[in-house]
Amino acid sequence: KRIVSISTQLTKITNYINELGTRAPDMVTVQNVGQSYNGRKMQLVKISTNPRGRNPVIFIDAGIHAREWVAPAMAMYLIHRLTNDPKARQRELNGVDWYILPNRLWRKTRSKSSPNNCFGVDGNRNYGFKWGVSGVSNNPCDPETYAGSQPFSEVETQIVRNIMMENQQRLKLYVSLHSYGQYLVYPWGYTADVLPRDWKKLHNLARMVSDSVVRAGGRPFNVMSAGQWYPAAGGSDDFAFGVVGVPYSYTMELTDGYEFTFPDKLLRVVLPQFYDGFITFSAQIKREF
Ligand code: 0X9
Ligand code: ZN
Numbered sequence: 001k002r003i004v005s006i007s008t009q010l011t012k013i014t015n016y017i018n019e020l021g022t023r024a025p026d027m028v029t030v031q032n033v034g035q036s037y038n039g040r041k042m043q044l045v046k047i048s049t050n051p052r053g054r055n056p057v058i059f060i061d062a063g064i065h066a067r068e069w070v071a072p073a074m075a076m077y078l079i080h081r082l083t084n085d086p087k088a089r090q091r092e093l094n095g096v097d098w099y100i101l102p103n104r105l106w107r108k109t110r111s112k113s114s115p116n117n118c119f120g121v122d123g124n125r126n127y128g129f130k131w132g133v134s135g136v137s138n139n140p141c142d143p144e145t146y147a148g149s150q151p152f153s154e155v156e157t158q159i160v161r162n163i164m165m166e167n168q169q170r171l172k173l174y175v176s177l178h179s180y181g182q183y184l185v186y187p188w189g190y191t192a193d194v195l196p197r198d199w200k201k202l203h204n205l206a207r208m209v210s211d212s213v214v215r216a217g218g219r220p221f222n223v224m225s226a227g228q229w230y231p232a233a234g235g236s237d238d239f240a241f242g243v244v245g246v247p248y249s250y251t252m253e254l255t256d257g258y259e260f261t262f263p264d265k266l267l268r269v270v271l272p273q274f275y276d277g278f279i280t281f282s283a284q285i286k287r288e289f
Contacts, residue, residue, distance in 0.1 A: 135232030189226030
């Protein structure tokens with residue numbers, strides 16, 4: 001089997017995105033939003049059939065945790081379907097704009113902390129809402145959940161925060177793509193003891209999304225608040241909901257049964273199933289906003 005390096009994969013993502021921007025400039029805008037710690041370009045793909053309009057925006061990011069590589073694969077598949085499926089124009093893209101950020105980090109970012117020279121911060125513990133209160137490590141050498149020296153210490157989380165802030169008014173749905181476990185969770189993530197006032201709306205939409213994935217032949221999602229799954233503070237979902245004021249905010253954990261090594265041959269089976277979930281998401285955003 002050919003071994004493809006991570007940078008090759010990123011190059012593939014970048015090439016595809018840039019090509020799309022040139023091939024379909026009326027529909028696709030590629031915005032360079034910044035650079036990762038290692039100097040890799042972070043590109044936001046904006047898909048809209050009415051780019052100068054004021055449609056509600058769905059913002060999806062993938063790859064906060066890079067080893068969860070099914071997430072960027074899903075983001076690329078979304079971009080592919082939205083721009084190539086003639087039905088999408090009338091359905092998912094009719095009245096809704098999609099902003100997709102298929103970035104590719106590691107579990108932790110690559111920044112170096114002095115004095116111990118350990119690498120990286122967990123991007124999903126670094127957001128500035130209830131930062132550090134649960135499910136984090138204060139040890140820069142922790143391999144997974146180091147929250148950083150302060151909220152938004154990482155350039156990558158700053159970039160995502162900027163995208164959210166710049167689109168605050170129109171941003172109605174945020175989905176952070178991860179793997180694994182087939183969970184679809186909503187705020188709050190920092191605690192198991194408190195739910196948002198309108199948690200039922202968040203819960204019901206998640207159930208509807210799960211049902212459409214099941215109708216497409218997929219497995220149901222486990223639906224609950226992120227904190228009921230396990231409390232962990234500083235996540236992008238809580239920040240989007242609690243600070244930016246995005247009415248629908250989720251973390252979606254794709255696939256189950258293979259941990260981080262989902263067989264790539266099965267992508268063609270599961271990605272279309274998940275896509276049907278996104279059709280349901282966009283239908284709700286259209287209905288409500
Ligand atoms: O722990 C995480 O960051 C996410 N799970 S993962 O296995 N992909 O690492 C869950 C995050 C859920 N949201 C919050 N806890 N805020
Ligand atoms: Zn993750």
